[in-house]
Amino acid sequence: xxxxxxxxxxxxxxxxxxxxxxxxxxxxxxxxxxxxxxxxxxxxxxxxxxxxxxxxxxxxxxxxxxxxxxxxxxxxxxxxxxxxxxxxxxxxxxxxxxxxxxxxxxxxxxxxxxxxxxxxxxxxxxxxxxxxxxxxxxxxxxxxxxxxxxxxxxxxxxxxxxxxxxxxxxxxxxxxxxxxxxxxxxxxxxxxxxxxxxxxxxxxxxxxxxxxxxxxxxxxxxxxxxxxxxxxxxxxxxxxxxxxxxxxxxxxxxxxxxxxxxxxxxxxxxxxxxxxxxxxxxxxxxxxxxxxxxxxxxxxxxxxxxxxxxxxxxxxxxxxxxxxxxxxxxxxxxxxxxxxxxxxxxxxxxxxxxxxxxxxxxxxxxxxxxxxxxxxxxxxxxxxxxxxxxxxxxxxxxxxxxxxxxxxxxxxxxxxxxxxxxxxxxxxxxxxxxxxxxxxxxxxxxxxxx
Numbered sequence: 001x002x003x004x005x006x007x008x009x010x011x012x013x014x015x016x017x018x019x020x021x022x023x024x025x026x027x028x029x030x031x032x033x034x035x036x037x038x039x040x041x042x043x044x045x046x047x048x049x050x051x052x053x054x055x056x057x058x059x060x061x062x063x064x065x066x067x068x069x070x071x072x073x074x075x076x077x078x079x080x081x082x083x084x085x086x087x088x089x090x091x092x093x094x095x096x097x098x099x100x101x102x103x104x105x106x107x108x109x110x111x112x113x114x115x116x117x118x119x120x121x122x123x124x125x126x127x128x129x130x131x132x133x134x135x136x137x138x139x140x141x142x143x144x145x146x147x148x149x150x151x152x153x154x155x156x157x158x159x160x161x162x163x164x165x166x167x168x169x170x171x172x173x174x175x176x177x178x179x180x181x182x183x184x185x186x187x188x189x190x191x192x193x194x195x196x197x198x199x200x201x202x203x204x205x206x207x208x209x210x211x212x213x214x215x216x217x218x219x220x221x222x223x224x225x226x227x228x229x230x231x232x233x234x235x236x237x238x239x240x241x242x243x244x245x246x247x248x249x250x251x252x253x254x255x256x257x258x259x260x261x262x263x264x265x266x267x268x269x270x271x272x273x274x275x276x277x278x279x280x281x282x283x284x285x286x287x288x289x290x291x292x293x294x295x296x297x298x299x300x301x302x303x304x305x306x307x308x309x310x311x312x313x314x315x316x317x318x319x320x321x322x323x324x325x326x327x328x329x330x331x332x333x334x335x336x337x338x339x340x341x342x343x344x345x346x347x348x349x350x351x352x353x354x355x356x357x358x359x360x361x362x363x364x365x366x367x368x369x370x371x372x373x374x375x376x377x378x379x380x381x382x383x384x385x386x387x388x389x390x391x392x393x394x395x396x397x398x399x400x401x402x403x404x405x406x407x408x409x410x411x412x413x414x415x416x417x418x419x420x421x422x423x424x425x426x427x428x429x430x431x432x433x434x435x436x437x438x439x440x441x442x443x444x445x446x447x448x449x450x
Contacts (some may be wrong), residue, residue, distance in 0.1 A: 003182075004175040011171035012164070019163055023156040030152060034145055038120045039108050045070065046122040046138045053126065061129070065089050073140035077128070078102050085134055094141055102135050110142075117146040181211045185218060198226040243282060250278050303447055304343055306334045306373050310366055313347045323355055323362070330367035335447040338424045343444075346420050346428070347375070349413040350440050354379035358437065372426075373444045380437040389430055393418045417442075 049068045056064065065075045066089050074090035078100050090096060098111065098119060107123040121139045128134045181201070188199050200219040253271040260267055307329055314325050336343070354362040358381030365376040384392060393414050414428070421428040424444055432438035 004179055007175035007178065008168070008171040011174065012168050015164060015167035016160075019160045023160055027149070027152060027156060031145075031149055034148070035110050035118070035120070035142065038140065038142055038145060039110065039122070042070065042073075042120050042122050042138060042140050043108055046124050046136065049075075049138065050124060050126055050136065057129075062086055062089070070138065070140040072143050073138065074098065075139075076100060076135075076137040078135040078137055079128075080132065080134070085128060098137075098139055100137070104133060104135075111139075117141050117143045178211070181215055185215065188218075192222070198222055247278075247282070250275050301337050301339060303335050304338050304340045306336055306343070306366060306375060306444070307332065309340065309344055310347060310364065310375065313344065313351060314364060317351050317355065321355055325351070326361060326363045328363070328365045334366065334368055334373050336373050336424070336444045337447050338444065342420045343424070346417045346442060349417045350375075350377040350442065353377075353413060353440070354381075354438075357381040368446055371446050373442075373446050375442040375444075376439055378437060378439040383434040383436050384430065384432040384438050385434055389432060392430065393428070 045068065049065065052064060052068070053061065061077075065077075065086075069075055069089050069091065072091060072094060074088060074094055074096065076088045077085040079085050080102050082100055082102055084100070088096060095113075095116065097113070098121065101123070103123050104125050105123075106125065107121075109121050111119045111121055113119060119139050119141050121137065124136045124138075125133055126136050184201055188201055191197055191199050200222050201215045253274050257268065257271045262268075310327070310329075314327055317323070318325055351362070351364070354377050358379035360380045362380075363376075363378040365374075365378070367374050418428045421442055421444070426442065426444035429441045429443070430438060431441070
């Protein structure tokens with residue numbers, strides 16, 4: 001069953017049930033109020049009859065009762081043995097099937113007679129002429145009430161139909177209003193799937209309701225998917241381009257070895273070194289690409305001391321490169337919540353970049369500011385222009401491609417570092433001036449010790 005049919009069916013059935021409940025309540029409430037009113041009138045009339053009988057003993061009882069006979073009713077005087085004290089008085093056409101019951105208590109009731117009209121009955125004990133207690137039974141067939149209830153029934157039926165028709169039309173209009181944006185969304189999805197488009201839904205001139213939020217979210221999702229798809233295409237293209245060069249070099253040297261390597265030892269050693277160097281570059285490139293993919297997933301977090309991690313990394317680089325690295329810290333211990341291996345990788349990337357692109361000393365500064373751990377690496381190399389600063393965190397981007405190839409760079413290090421920083425709810429930033437050097441700043445949320 002389609003959603004449109006469900007909406008129409010639900011709204012129509014809901015209105016039908018509501019109308020039936022309301023109209024049934026109106027019908028029975030009107031009946032009870034009117035019937036009670038009839039009983040009150042008949043009770044007052046019975047009291048008048050009793051008073052007249054008591055105050056006019058000279059008037060024949062039959063004549064007096066006949067004068068007070070209800071329009072559609074009957075009067076009986078019932079003795080203690082259940083027999084009539086006088087012949088019953090009734091209007092022509094009125095049935096006398098009503099039960100004769102002697103009662104010493106005043107009673108008021110509505111008697112239902114099936115297909116016939118209901119009867120209002122008042123039973124009142126009185127003292128008869130001979131001193132016996134008898135029951136005066138005054139009844140009135142509610143013919144007018146029956147006609148009124150029949151008329152009311154037809155009026156309510158017609159009113160129900162009149163109210164139900166607009167509700168059905170309103171359900172159809174509502175379903176069309178609700179389903180129009182959903183159908184547009186489905187159609188847009190199909191077009192995007194079938195034709196590989198990045199089509200979005202028009203949000204103009206729309207009220208700010210949940211349907212608008214759905215369309216807005218869909219458009220944001222399309223932008224996100226498009227951006228990631230384009231980045232993926234660029235990544236694959238750049239990766240294939242980066243791998244193509246070392247593979248071509250390895251293949252060329254292998255072919256050269258096959259032709260002239262045996263009789264030329266110097267060429268043999270040169271080719272082997274070149275192949276080994278390019279193989280190392282390919283291995284490093286593949287490892288960094290895998291690292292970039294892995295860093296997108298959530299890693300196990302724990303408290304990490306950035307001071308201790310930095311000191312360990314600095315000691316490693318000093319021993320490996322014999323370069324001067326100045327380390328300044330404003331605090332003895334600085335805890336952050338993160339994965340130690342990934343944070344160590346960021347520190348290694350920043351220090352390694354500083355050593356590659358600067359022959360002078362580098363400076364490392366670490367402190368806490370505004371509940372943020374600040375880790376800065378400053379080099380005094382050639383610097384980075386403002387235009388290039390916007391792109392250095394892109395994958396495979398290298399400022400000096402020739403120099404990067406000489407130093408073994410792949411253009412993935414800073415992209416990996418920023419990905420890790422953002423995964424740790426932090427950020428990686430650069431400040432640089434041409435011919436003056438660069439400062440890379442890593443900011444991470446601090447964990448306060450208990």
